[in-house]
Amino acid sequence: MPQADRAEPGQATLNWGDLMAFRLLATELNFTRTAARLNITQPALSVRIRRLEQALGVRLLDRNTRVAHLTASGRLLSDWANQAARSWTEIQQVVADPRRSPPDGRTTHLNPPTYRSRTKDRSSAAMS
Structure with missing residues (x-):
């Protein structure tokens, strides 16, 4: 029986918290500000983003000491994450009523x- 935390071959296991942290980072483009808004440390945010990049097998951001820039894959994931967040909000409303x-x-x-x-x-x- 497969474990719940393992993906099928060729499929990435994504963590919703990691995805939403990336979504905010894609807006802020600054690790320090994003970490502060999430009430986590900057190293913890870096771990979330690295874990997401590893799960997807792509680089999402080009980083330097002050700013981050989205890669082409990062822009695609940002668009998808925004749509996923809107869908999640919608399903919560529909299920509630x-x-x-x-x-x-x-x-x-x-x-x-x-x-x-x-x-x-x-x-x-x-x-x-």
């Missing part, structure tokens, strides 16, 4: 009609 639709009007598998019909089908089948 399933009657609520996503802000852009899309339907999701959590919208009430779909959810209710699945639940109703299961309970009907169980009673038969």
